[in-house]
Amino acid sequence: MNDRPTGNYEDRIADLERRVRLLEGSTGSDESPSADASIGTAGSIGYHGAVSLYGNVSWTIDYDAAATLRLDASSISGVLDALGNPARLAIVRTLLRGPATAAELQEATDLSSPGRLYHHLRTLSAAHIVEQQSRNRYHIPPAKVVPLLVLSLAAADVAEEL
Known part of the structure; x- marks a missing residue:
């Protein structure tokens, strides 16, 4: 990779x-x-x-x-938009630690209902960030781990948090 x-x-x-x-x-x-x-x-x-x-x-x-500067803006904005929601970012941070079930994700992210969780998971899946491993288990593909950590670090740098 x-x-x-x-x-x-x-x-x-x-x-x-x-x-x-x-x-x-x-x-x-x-x-x-x-x-x-x-x-x-x-x-x-x-x-x-x-x-x-x-x-x-x-x-x-x-x-x-x-x-x-010539990369497809819609693809880039789709990823940034998906990561721009605090609940979705919490899901990604949880999955960066390892695969998790929907129940584990709901508990880790304090989402009030399974429907809200699945809404966020669909958005993350559409942006090619999260994949469903099995019926009720989700993960981040290994090839996406470092890029997602870099995006988080870069965003913190832009926000002057470093």
Whole structure:
């Protein structure tokens, strides 16, 4: 689970082409100027982590900064919206410690009814954050653990909580 770029295929291909040019030492001066001329000059953004919560997970990603600004806004806002609710964030924090049943999630998050819990679980599932393991058991896929922790840390940084 290393160096997994996200985004649409055009952004992934542009990032791979940029990396090949860097590896080959090409400046790209023989190419005609394009709207993507800033790729490679804007820098890169990335994160990594190795955690042992309910299993050992390590993750590293490095992505072109300019390409990051072109990622699908609706997908990004869907994830941020899903995590922007305190009850859903509590569900995610609980599941980052390990899989849990609906009853365990309801107790851990102080939700007043199973209906409210399932409403939040549907939102988190639609955003590809939480998966249902079995009829009544939920988990966060290992590949999402470090990115979710990074999102939480980044949000705390933006909120000047660090």
